[in-house]
Amino acid sequence: MDGVLLIRKEAEMTSHDVVARLRHILKTKKIGHSGTLDPNATGVLLVLIGRACKVLPFLEDTDKEYIAELELGKQTLGDDIWSEVLAEKEITPIIDLQALLHTFLGKQKQLPPMLSSIKVNGKKLYEYARNKEAVEVPMRDVTFYELEVLDEESMRFRVACSSGTYIRSLCRDVAQASGNLGCMKSLVRTKVGRFSLADCVTLEDVEAGHFSLHSVAEVLAHLPQITYEPMKDIYNGKHVRLDCKEDRAVIMDHLEAVAIYERDHGNVFRCVRGLW
Numbered sequence: 720m721d722g723v724l725l726i727r728k729e730a731e732m733t734s735h736d737v738v739a740r741l742r743h744i745l746k747t748k749k750i751g752h753s754g755t756l757d758p759n760a761t762g763v764l765l766v767l768i769g770r771a772c773k774v775l776p777f778l779e780d781t782d783k784e785y786i787a788e789l790e791l792g793k794q795t796l797g798d799d800i801w802s803e804v805l806a807e808k809e810i811t812p813i814i815d816l817q818a819l820l821h822t823f824l825g826k827q828k829q830l831p832p833m834l835s836s837i838k839v840n841g842k843k844l845y846e847y848a849r850n851k852e853a854v855e856v857p858m859r860d861v862t863f864y865e866l867e868v869l870d871e872e873s874m875r876f877r878v879a880c881s882s883g884t885y886i887r888s889l890c891r892d893v894a895q896a897s898g899n900l901g902c903m904k905s906l907v908r909t910k911v912g913r914f915s916l917a918d919c920v921t922l923e924d925v926e927a928g929h930f931s932l933h934s935v936a937e938v939l940a941h942l943p944q945i946t947y948e949p950m951k952d953i954y955n956g957k958h959v960r961l962d963c964k965e966d967r968a969v970i971m972d973h974l975e976a977v978a979i980y981e982r983d984h985g986n987v988f989r990c991v992r993g994l995w
Contacts, residue, residue, distance in 0.1 A: 720769050721769035725933065733758050734755045734764060752766050761907050761908070785880070786875065789876070794807075797887065798891045820876060824864075829861045837859075844856065877909075890902055912941055935976045946970070961986060968988065
């Protein structure tokens with residue numbers, strides 16, 4: 720079994736829980752996921768099965784879309800309502816949330832939440848937090864493409880952003896910019912790359928056999944997909960010359976993605992991952 724399964728993750732499950740259950744349902748061990756979702760978040764989770772696991776390192780730059788809710792009045796350890804409250808403050812009403820969100824559009828420097836799996840000096844941030852150890856947290860480069868208020872009263876908004884962006888941090892920073900303390904109240908991931916919630920199935924659907932796998936070529940649609948002759952050079956992992964503007968490309972054999980190539984120098988590309 721090889722391909723990509725699009726799961727609608729439910730709340731109160733880790734991404735690892737989803738993978739473990741799928742291993743049992745599908746009776747296969749070679750399963751992984753792309754883009755961890757917090758246990759209390761729901762939405763699109765890309766699950767890679769069989770040979771599709773080979774593309775995991777090449778999905779790290781896949782853009783995401785979320786719907787989130789902001790809660791004002793308190794600061795928490797993990798920048799969400801489910802973690803320890805560190806401070807509380809009287810709320811200053813936000814007059815124009817859309818205008819405030821607009822100031823975050825484009826490239827930004829973002830401070831990740833302490834309750835995250837980012838590693839600093841070989842140790843994850845949440846390990847420092849749980850041990851109450853101080854650590855300097857490096858800022859991350861993120862990009863916000865779209866920020867749209869969906870409901871002013873509940874402070875629910877849509878975010879289209881680059882991979883690696885923490886919406887919990889965005890909620891904290893939006894609150895801070897308004898003179899408030901704040902954190903994330905809810906989160907739904909609505910898109911990963913070209914895939915949306917409408918493309919997803921539940922674990923119950925999979926258990927009932929009501930699902931289909933997406934091809935590796937589909938999940939690599941963010942990369943240029945080109946053909947090459949003779950194909951034996953690709954299967955032998957040889958350096959090849961490609962007419963490609965991008966520095967990375969997927970080599971196709973008919974409709975199947977068979978290798979990922981990267982620019983070595985000039986128009987010479989080298990194989991970085993065989994997918995057969």
